[in-house]
Amino acid sequence: MAAINSVTELTQDGDIAIVTLNSPPVNALSANVRDGLFEGFKAAIADDSVKAIVLICAGRTFIAGADISEFGGASKGASLFDVQNMMENSPKAVIAAIHGTALGGGLEVALTAHYRVAVPSAKCGLPEVNLGLLPGAGGTQRLPRIVGAEKALEMMTSGAHVPAKECLAMGLVDSMAEEGKLLEGAVAFARKVLDEKMPLKKVRDRDVAGGSPDVFANFRKANARKFRGFMAPEANIKCVEASLLPFEEGLKVERTLFMELMTGPQSAAQRYVFFAERAANKIPDVPDDTEILPVKKVGVIGAGTMGGGIAMNFLNAGLPVTIVETKQEALDRGLGVIRKNYENTAAKGRLTLEAVETRMGLLSGSLELSDLADCDLIIEAVFENMDIKKDVFGKLDKIAKPGAILATNTSFLNVDEIAAATSRPESVIGLHFFSPANVMRLLEIVRGDKTSKPVIATSMKLGKTIGKVAVLVGVCNGFVGNRMLAMRQRQAQQLVAEGAMPWDVDRVLYDFGFPMGPFAMSDLAGLDIGWNKDASKGETIRDVLCEMDRRGQKTGAGYYDYDEKRNAKPSAVTEQIIRDFAAKSGVNARDIDDAEILERTILPMINEGAKILEEGKAIRASDVDTVWVNGYGWPVYRGGPMHYADSLGLAKVVERLKAYEAQHGDFFKPSALLEKLAAEGKGFKDLK
Numbered sequence: 001m002a003a004i005n006s007v008t009e010l011t012q013d014g015d016i017a018i019v020t021l022n023s024p025p026v027n028a029l030s031a032n033v034r035d036g037l038f039e040g041f042k043a044a045i046a047d048d049s050v051k052a053i054v055l056i057c058a059g060r061t062f063i064a065g066a067d068i069s070e071f072g073g074a075s076k077g078a079s080l081f082d083v084q085n086m087m088e089n090s091p092k093a094v095i096a097a098i099h100g101t102a103l104g105g106g107l108e109v110a111l112t113a114h115y116r117v118a119v120p121s122a123k124c125g126l127p128e129v130n131l132g133l134l135p136g137a138g139g140t141q142r143l144p145r146i147v148g149a150e151k152a153l154e155m156m157t158s159g160a161h162v163p164a165k166e167c168l169a170m171g172l173v174d175s176m177a178e179e180g181k182l183l184e185g186a187v188a189f190a191r192k193v194l195d196e197k198m199p200l201k202k203v204r205d206r207d208v209a210g211g212s213p214d215v216f217a218n219f220r221k222a223n224a225r226k227f228r229g230f231m232a233p234e235a236n237i238k239c240v241e242a243s244l245l246p247f248e249e250g251l252k253v254e255r256t257l258f259m260e261l262m263t264g265p266q267s268a269a270q271r272y273v274f275f276a277e278r279a280a281n282k283i284p285d286v287p288d289d290t291e292i293l294p295v296k297k298v299g300v301i302g303a304g305t306m307g308g309g310i311a312m313n314f315l316n317a318g319l320p321v322t323i324v325e326t327k328q329e330a331l332d333r334g335l336g337v338i339r340k341n342y343e344n345t346a347a348k349g350r351l352t353l354e355a356v357e358t359r360m361g362l363l364s365g366s367l368e369l370s371d372l373a374d375c376d377l378i379i380e381a382v383f384e385n386m387d388i389k390k391d392v393f394g395k396l397d398k399i400a401k402p403g404a405i406l407a408t409n410t411s412f413l414n415v416d417e418i419a420a421a422t423s424r425p426e427s428v429i430g431l432h433f434f435s436p437a438n439v440m441r442l443l444e445i446v447r448g449d450k451t452s453k454p455v456i457a458t459s460m461k462l463g464k465t466i467g468k469v470a471v472l473v474g475v476c477n478g479f480v481g482n483r484m485l486a487m488r489q490r491q492a493q494q495l496v497a498e499g500a501m502p503w504d505v506d507r508v509l510y511d512f513g514f515p516m517g518p519f520a521m522s523d524l525a526g527l528d529i530g531w532n533k534d535a536s537k538g539e540t541i542r543d544v545l546c547e548m549d550r551r552g553q554k555t556g557a558g559y560y561d562y563d564e565k566r567n568a569k570p571s572a573v574t575e576q577i578i579r580d581f582a583a584k585s586g587v588n589a590r591d592i593d594d595a596e597i598l599e600r601t602i603l604p605m606i607n608e609g610a611k612i613l614e615e616g617k618a619i620r621a622s623d624v625d626t627v628w629v630n631g632y633g634w635p636v637y638r639g640g641p642m643h644y645a646d647s648l649g650l651a652k653v654v655e656r657l658k659a660y661e662a663q664h665g666d667f668f669k670p671s672a673l674l675e676k677l678a679a680e681g682k683g684f685k686d687l688k
């Protein structure tokens, strides 16, 4: 056995050399790893007793890609291309042995091996698109040469991690090894290559299947909506187009486009988000070894849209759930909706009917709160009213077993006040899911004054179990997300009061990258949420719209008019209502330009984010961004409001807020933290 360097070993099994990489956590292609691979292969090739070479990784995975944390720094040591050339041009067969995930640069390395062997649980993918990039080490040229243009387009623009079985069917993997016996399988395959004198296949020498011009045109058209605003998908498509050229020419296109993306703002933002989501898991005063409480059974109170969606998360993760409602009819309806949701997914081919039954089999309904007595976690999802919540928690306190986590799904109420309705505030926490709760990735976990560390650690871990991005926040009105959203909403309303039309505000925010603007959103949700017919006195534009039964999409009209297919059209009726309001309140309605709309809706959010940080209600600026990217449709290629503020420069943010403060008053007054950072020439990224 010979150590090549601190992360690479070269060993031998008869005439088969084995290059083993061991660079936790994910064997990313850092300078050290590249050096180790380069020297390892060089030594194996130079050794006359070696006839074939197996590349395998220790730990939980094959190479998961380039080392993202090294991006932007000066490159040191052997380049990835040096490694790949050494492997591809090796006169001895090279076999990549894959377990865990072969992703990005990792798969690109494997594609320069002559053969690939994988265990069934392995997955392969080129997920660079999710970092605002494209595979920059020949992957865009080699993948289509194996799987064809169409599959390559799908894989590269989705970043999907494709299971080994599918990879085998596509020819991306040549042979399967038994689970847990990868090395044996790969060595046996290497012997077969030698015994049968199998050729040393170079992927680069193959032709690309498919790839007529209409394949690309159709793909672009079919995905236009999904790719809107992003630069990387189009660059990936262009590379697949270039794979129809001779290999070296295609490689040049790949290189040029890769460098453009790599040095651009979108990829910087998307890489930032990658690390931000992972940083959110780290809670300074809740160490990794904090006790995790067992959660084997979950209770949900309320079978409405929210309760049902919440329940589905746990069912999907294989945990039994009991839902409690007050009336049989509501319970039946709630359980029925869950079944229907699963059946719809099955109809789309994304779930087997067997899986539907397994999940429904884990679900039970009850009209008795006492049926939650054996639950380890109980989540309340009843009406947003403090008295009702307190009542529920008071009752829960009496029936829940000792140590059970008692969670509220409130979206803005004071979790400490709710906790005070129990004799065990240390067990109470906020688990704020976003609608639809079974789909949206964000979970705001709200820590009360007295919430215990094990309850926090367990909640964070559960977030991961159910596939959420969990962010720990503190108690304040609306927590992080809704508190900042309220600022945007206020300005959106105010802009309309001053003469902007709802569709102008919506268009500016849509063009910025949000999936929809605030008024289209209100129409979708229903304008009458929180509106009371008896109390309504036509005091706001919304009041008037609701009084006219323009309650949003469901009534065919709201801020917008809708046709039968729910396509929105600016409404002359709404415009007149707005003009009448302006006249009544003596406002001189004016044209408001797009730049002002954008600044007045976005800058107050940034300012509020700064206040949240000042008050310690979020741990770090990147947590605020993680909330906005995953829960509120903030375009990931702009990194979140705080990252966006940094990209504008905080001095500029402060200057613009002050300009609006002079015109519109205190609402725009920059927070002390913003002023301080701007004065010091710093950004939110500099906060430690």
Ligand code: 3H9
Binding pocket: 025, 026, 028, 061, 064, 065, 066, 067, 068, 069, 080, 101, 103, 104, 105, 106, 108, 127, 128, 131, 133, 134, 135, 136, 137, 139, 275, 278, 279
């Ligand atoms: C690329 O390859 C470009 C090339 O085409 C071009 C070359 C010229 N680098 O996610 P986890 C860290 S771009 C650095 O919690 P999991 C991660 O930050 C790359 N660090 O684990 C975390 O650190 P910490 C293309 C990385 O089991 C720890 O590893 N590849 C990298 O839930 C554990 O990560 C990708 O985009 C990296 N590449 O999931 C794959 N990857 O513990 C990105 C991970 O300090 N990675 N870390 O917070 C993933 O998708 C997931 O990490 C993976 C494991 C599925 C591998």
